[in-house]
Amino acid sequence: MSHNNIARKVQNLQSSAIRELLKHSKMDGVISLGGGIPDPDLFDREGLQIAMDNVLSSGWKEAFQYGLSEGSPALREAICSLLSKRQIHCHVDDVVVTSGSQQSLDILARALIDPGDVVVVERPTYLAALQIFQLAEANLMSVGTDGDGMIIDELEALVKTTRVKAVYIVPTFGNPGGVTLAEHRRKQLVELSKRYGFVIIEDDPYGEINFTDKTFTPLKAWAETMDNSDNVIYTSTFSKILAPGTRVGWLVVPGWLKRQVVNLKQATDLHTSALSQSLTWHYLQTGRLSGQIALIRDAYKQKCQTLSQHLEKELGDHLTFHQPMGGMFLWARFKYELNTTQWLQKTLNNGVVYVPGEFFYCKEPDHSTLRMSYVSVPEANLKEAVVRLKASLDASV
């Protein structure tokens, strides 16, 4: 018996290094900067309890019965309201509820990508997106990033010579890069998409986790003002602002793609858990989400500052990084050549792990990069993590 060719590729993508890392990060005494997991101590237990009580007391049969593949109409309505605060104006028919952003991306890849189609990603980019586009047998290309996010001039040079099907981007508080696409580049990207007719897949899980007073306009909102809505697909999730375990995300899709996306959603899992959808809707009705977002934002901002200050102070001669303006990740690069995948064994011995940067590249990885998440680590441990990283460096020099 044999699995198929694509399944074999998925196997290869999941390198044993990453699997080992995940295993070790659960060991006693090891501080993990590796995960991308929200801090469960911030979950709104009271609010979730109220919402669940309401699920079970009103409309409970709907929460346990089959539902529509596109998702609960009430929840999609509530998502439209939420999006209007993000400057995105859409209709309930434009929204498809998914079982999280991961599924949004998988469905999009299956709906859009034929084998060999060029998909452009940031360098570095989200690991699981790479996995999905590789599954779809896309021809993956990448464009560099700096402190202002994806370098759109570089993308322009590429689209002038290459037929690009789609650009995948996390423009706001990106994963893993931690950078945010500057406003003028947002406009430039949407213009390019209009001129060259490629689709933008805007992945926005972190946009609400904003450490600054600035607002960043979603590409989807830029597209509305630039008459390019048909080319911009938006995906977001409740995972980072409410709770990931319920698996509720959503897509905003243009009309030409709607039927295919819904059919694929149906083929994939019929519909997203009706219980999770009902719970999410009832939670939104409590009016507690904005307070919850403020809580998460303040806590993560504090942790981000702690980690970055200590990195600067203790490892500033060795590492360079952009201070995140939001989100969950800090991305750093050694000022000299150091293979962070190999270094991981040393840091593990000293009781700290991170994700080596090489896993976030579709090709030609920069081996001297690493991704650190600060959100689930107590502040004292963030300081200790930096001490341990430094000790591992001393040992390796």
Add this chain to the structure above:
Amino acid sequence: MSHNNIARKVQNLQSSAIRELLKHSKMDGVISLGGGIPDPDLFDREGLQIAMDNVLSSGWKEAFQYGLSEGSPALREAICSLLSKRQIHCHVDDVVVTSGSQQSLDILARALIDPGDVVVVERPTYLAALQIFQLAEANLMSVGTDGDGMIIDELEALVKTTRVKAVYIVPTFGNPGGVTLAEHRRKQLVELSKRYGFVIIEDDPYGEINFTDKTFTPLKAWAETMDNSDNVIYTSTFSKILAPGTRVGWLVVPGWLKRQVVNLKQATDLHTSALSQSLTWHYLQTGRLSGQIALIRDAYKQKCQTLSQHLEKELGDHLTFHQPMGGMFLWARFKYELNTTQWLQKTLNNGVVYVPGEFFYCKEPDHSTLRMSYVSVPEANLKEAVVRLKASLDASV
């Protein structure tokens, strides 16, 4: 902009007739025998409430946090116990929790099927399975069924001349055919799989909904005794015995396929709703499942008898069918040529709908067949439905 080739196929599969049917079946006064939806009046509200209270009072953080792609170890353990009562002996490592059977099939198709691989299904077969194997670009072939299920002699003739990758089958109380594979054919099928090296995908959502005193040995259990476990994959779900809205199913996979299935599950949606998994586990701990299954079984049995008796009495000259021994569906065929897709418009005018049989064939449909589900329809309405079907027939003769 354009979607891809496969997405276009999915669009074509979802015929407008089926969509219209679903729309009309919601109309006031129309009795729908069309759906495959469990009776929500039988949901165990009290048990679900107890389970949810336990979710929220113990281990509630895990219910809202990211989890393992293969599913909660505690739930997988409980599934092994449940399976041992079905004569299947497996280890927790063999079980992967999915977001329902639909996802189990989608993941299997993606893990196993390369474009052009031959997949054999029953004639008729489950509509959504057809959709999934078409998405995977399988070369679909079918084998006839009679009152004893798939005609394995016909399959044997096929595998002798054709390299078959997989056989997909709902052996017990099938959908849509309502028939059950006879015991000697089960053994014969597993032997064939061993001899010719094809995979059996055993889909068992209805096995517990048994209207008889007989037990039917799962193919997976036959495979254990015949040293052919590597070739038989088993999938089942809590949708029909507990509640479908939570979207919890599972796969039992042989070792050689495990890593690929888990990687694909991760790529698809990271993991099944932790809330749904936790709720299901806590429900199983209440010990109420067997009582709940007995309740469902008795209610569906009664309804099935009502429908079949009235069909026999009122339409026995027109229709032929096998009395189901369990499950949710009754499959009938006209004794003469009558296109049930065209007839649907007449029955709709008379206030009753069903699913035309042609949608359950991969090719060369038998147009004079239809599928009726009795489970969500009150008994009085089942009688009235038959009266309305008869009236529609009079009008069409």
